[in-house]
Amino acid sequence: MNSMNLGAFSVSLAVTDIEASKQFYQKLGFEVFGGDQSQNWLIMKNESHVIGLFQGMFEGNILTFNPGWNNDAQPLEDFTDIRELQRQLKESGVAMISEADENSTGPASFMIADPDGNVVLVDQHR
Numbered sequence: 001m002n003s004m005n006l007g008a009f010s011v012s013l014a015v016t017d018i019e020a021s022k023q024f025y026q027k028l029g030f031e032v033f034g035g036d037q038s039q040n041w042l043i044m045k046n047e048s049h050v051i052g053l054f055q056g057m058f059e060g061n062i063l064t065f066n067p068g069w070n071n072d073a074q075p076l077e078d079f080t081d082i083r084e085l086q087r088q089l090k091e092s093g094v095a096m097i098s099e100a101d102e103n104s105t106g107p108a109s110f111m112i113a114d115p116d117g118n119v120v121l122v123d124q125h126r
Contacts, residue, residue, distance in 0.1 A: 010050035
């Protein structure tokens with residue numbers, strides 16, 4: 001199988017109180033890096049570790065990969081397009097929860113689940 005260049009990695013947490021979660025992760029050294037707390041989502045960072053806090057947007061936590069981005073949300077010059085990643089995964093028998101439109105270009109996403117039901121979101125922003 002070809003190498004899977006998945007880009008930046010973060011954990012997207014479904015939280016019940018975004019302010020309490022923000023304060024907790026700040027105690028662990030995380031700082032707000034992006035997002036909009038008034039819209040119930042924040043991206044927090046501690047060195048190369050990135051977490052997203054999302055209140056009321058989805059159930060359960062999600063492992064998130066962003067092809068085309070590094071951990072500073074800066075574009076990578078060379079990356080594998082999400083449609084190619086999706087094709088490789090489908091060829092290897094991975095079932096899709098949701099799929100990127102293979103006829104599109106640019107931003108797209110797909111979702112899969114590991115054998116234990118942990119959801120993996122692959123979300124390309126460019």
